[in-house]
Amino acid sequence: MSLFAKLYQPVSAELIARASGIKLLICDVDGVFSDGRIYLGNDGEELKAFHTRDGYGIKALRHAGIEVAVITGRTSAIVEQRMRSLTVPYIYQGQENKLAAFASLQQQLALSTEQIGYVGDDLADWQVMQQCGLSVAVNDAHPYLRLHADYITSLPGGFGAVRELADLLLISQQKFQQFDGSSS
Numbered sequence: 001m002s003l004f005a006k007l008y009q010p011v012s013a014e015l016i017a018r019a020s021g022i023k024l025l026i027c028d029v030d031g032v033f034s035d036g037r038i039y040l041g042n043d044g045e046e047l048k049a050f051h052t053r054d055g056y057g058i059k060a061l062r063h064a065g066i067e068v069a070v071i072t073g074r075t076s077a078i079v080e081q082r083m084r085s086l087t088v089p090y091i092y093q094g095q096e097n098k099l100a101a102f103a104s105l106q107q108q109l110a111l112s113t114e115q116i117g118y119v120g121d122d123l124a125d126w127q128v129m130q131q132c133g134l135s136v137a138v139n140d141a142h143p144y145l146r147l148h149a150d151y152i153t154s155l156p157g158g159f160g161a162v163r164e165l166a167d168l169l170l171i172s173q174q175k176f177q178q179f180d181g182s183s184s
Contacts (some may be wrong), residue, residue: 004171008164009154018134021170023115025061026128027162029072029079030170031121032138035158048078051159055165058086060179064170067109071101073124102128119165120145121157130131136165 004011030036033054039047058068069090070083076093083091092101106116114133118125121141129135129149137149138157146152151168153161170176 002171003176004168007167008167011151011168015134015151016166016172017153018114019117019168021115022066022071022117022134022169022173023111024067024105024109024117024171025165026069026071026102026116026118026132028118028120028122028125029076030074030117031084031141031157032112033070033158033162036121036140037083037147046076046078048076048082049158050082051163052159054162054166055086056181057080057163058088059181060170061166062087063179063181064173064175066169066173069105071098071105071128073098098124098128100133117165117169119153119162 020099027033033050034048060126061068068088069092070079070088071092072079073095074093079093080091090105095101111133116132117134117136118127118129119136119138121138123142123144126145134151135149136153137145138161139153140156151175153164155161155164167176
């Protein structure tokens, strides 16, 4: 039994092979880094909760040389702040057309579609997921994404799903446990 199977769930050799070639992980934000809920205060303040384990996973990916980007339909100062604290260099907010941001990233980094992974939770993510070498849906994603994704995390969005995916990439690329920094 593989290390990943012991930690999360069994995966196929084909999935491990796909994950081993990923050089860029693109993530949606709401429903992936967070549980999808948006808290609004009386004064219009917006709050979201992020899991520190996901933060550790992102930092470990960056340390291992795997680029990370976020593409989200909403615009939020909270997202900007959180992603900057995790040293995510590519932050695309307010993206009604996520494919345009995807194409920009692919061209900028000169990557093939097989070298790009994407994790999402809802139908707005599907067009990009179809273009990637590894498409991932969080456990509580829309049923259509779950039906068509290459991998479904065992954990729901906002509760360590990004870390699970980071571990899959790191284990498949034999770079697991090479990072010992903070989880932020």
